Amino acid sequence: DAGITQSPRYKITETGRQVTLMCHQTWSHSYMFWYRQDLGHGLRLIYYSAAADITDKGEVPDGYVVSRSKTENFPLTLESATRSQTSVYFCASSESLGHLSYEQYFGPGTRLTVT
Amino acid sequence: KNQVEQSPQSLIILEGKNCTLQCNYTVSPFSNLRWYKQDTGRGPVSLTIMTFSENTKSNGRYTATLDADTKQSSLHITASQLSDSASYICVVRPTGGFKTIFGAGTRLFVKA
Numbered sequence: 001d002a003g004i005t006q007s008p009r010y011k012i013t014e015t016g017r018q019v020t021l022m023c024h025q026t027w028s029h030s031y032m033f034w035y036r037q038d039l040g041h042g043l044r045l046i047y048y049s050a051a052a053d054i055t056d057k058g059e060v061p062d063g064y065v066v067s068r069s070k071t072e073n074f075p076l077t078l079e080s081a082t083r084s085q086t087s088v089y090f091c092a093s094s095e096s097l098g099h100l101s102y103e104q105y106f107g108p109g110t111r112l113t114v115t
Numbered sequence: 116k117n118q119v120e121q122s123p124q125s126l127i128i129l130e131g132k133n134c135t136l137q138c139n140y141t142v143s144p145f146s147n148l149r150w151y152k153q154d155t156g157r158g159p160v161s162l163t164i165m166t167f168s169e170n171t172k173s174n175g176r177y178t179a180t181l182d183a184d185t186k187q188s189s190l191h192i193t194a195s196q197l198s199d200s201a202s203y204i205c206v207v208r209p210t211g212g213f214k215t216i217f218g219a220g221t222r223l224f225v226k227a
Contacts, residue, residue, distance in 0.1 A: 004158075031213075042119065042204070042217030043159075058214070090158050102213070103149075106158030 003027070006091050006107040014115055019078045021110050023091030031094040032074040033058075033104060034066065036087040043090065049074055081114045088112070117142040119207050119218035127224045132195055136221045138188040138205030150179050150190050151204040153220065159204055162190070167210075192223075200225045 004025040013019050023032065030051050035043040045058030047066040055066050063085060065077045074093075078085055088111050092104040119140045128134050140148070147166045151159035163172040163179040165188075171180050176193045192199055205218040 040219055042206075042219045044217075045214060092158070103161055103164070104215070106160070108156070108158050 004091060004093055004105055004107040006089075006110050008110060009108065010111050012113045012115060013081050015081060015083060017081050019081050019112065021076045021078075021089055021091075021112070023074045023076070023107060025072055025074075025091075025093040025105075025107075027093060027095070027105075028071055029093035029095045029105075030071070031096075032068065033092040033094070034064070034074070034076045035090045035092065036060065036085075037090060037109075038087050046076065046089075078112075081112075083114050086112060086114045117207075117209060117216050119205055119216050121203075121205050121218040121221050123221060124219070125222040125224070127226060128195055130195060130197055130225055130227050134192050134195060134223065136190045136192075136203050136205075136223070138190070138218055140186050140188070140205070140207045140216075140218075142207040142209050142216055143186070144210040146208045146210045148179075148181055148188050149206045149208075149215075150177070150188075151206060153202040153204060155201070162203075195223075195225045197225050197227060199223060 007022045033048045034046040037043050044060050049055045049068045052071050088109050090109050091107040094104045122137045149164040150162045153159040165172045165181045178191045181188045202220040204220040206215050208215045
């Protein structure tokens with residue numbers, strides 16, 4: 001049972017390049033999330049998805065694009081990478097948000113460096 | 116503004132010792148408060164969760180407490196082990212929504 005996986009685990013790219021980070025989950029969870037984690041900050045929500053073809057902005061969506069054509073995949077694209085997007089990116093999934101104690105399960109992260 | 120603040124930022128303790136990590140929040144009202152453990156190079160993993168009506172929850176050597184009146188939570192680690200070296204993140208879920216608010220975490224180093 002693979003759970004939730006992310007690829008690549010590490011990526012170095014140049015300013016202005018387009019980059020896509022992949023996220024795949026095997027639980028058929030309805031909800032999926034993208035966060036970024038920077039030193040001194042808590043995880044910040046970039047985008048989330050409630051189901052296939054349903055996505056919405058989080059706290060810091062500028063410069064990012066998401067899609068969700070299949071329930072199990074939730075790719076994050078940086079259309080024109082900037083140095084400020086250097087960060088560690090985490091994907092998460094959740095079965096249901098209705099329960100008081102719903103839990104998000106996180107992937108291992110992708111460390112992205114923009115030079 | 117809803118905030119979650121953790122202290123200390125980092126902590127070094129000797130193996131076998133106990134320690135307590137603090138979390139202060141301004142989120143109100145809230146549905147639950149969760150503590151995560153994040154090992155280096157890994158994603159966060161849930162340790163404990165408390166609803167607004169609970170005031171303590173244990174998971175092995177980890178015990179979380181919650182004081183809703185003072186808006187404080189703590190995570191107590193008993194008889195620390197080298198494998199406890201990690202970041203510990205406090206997360207609060209406001210009532211009526213699903214978006215959660217993450218603290219910046221406390222980085223714990225356990226030395227032999």
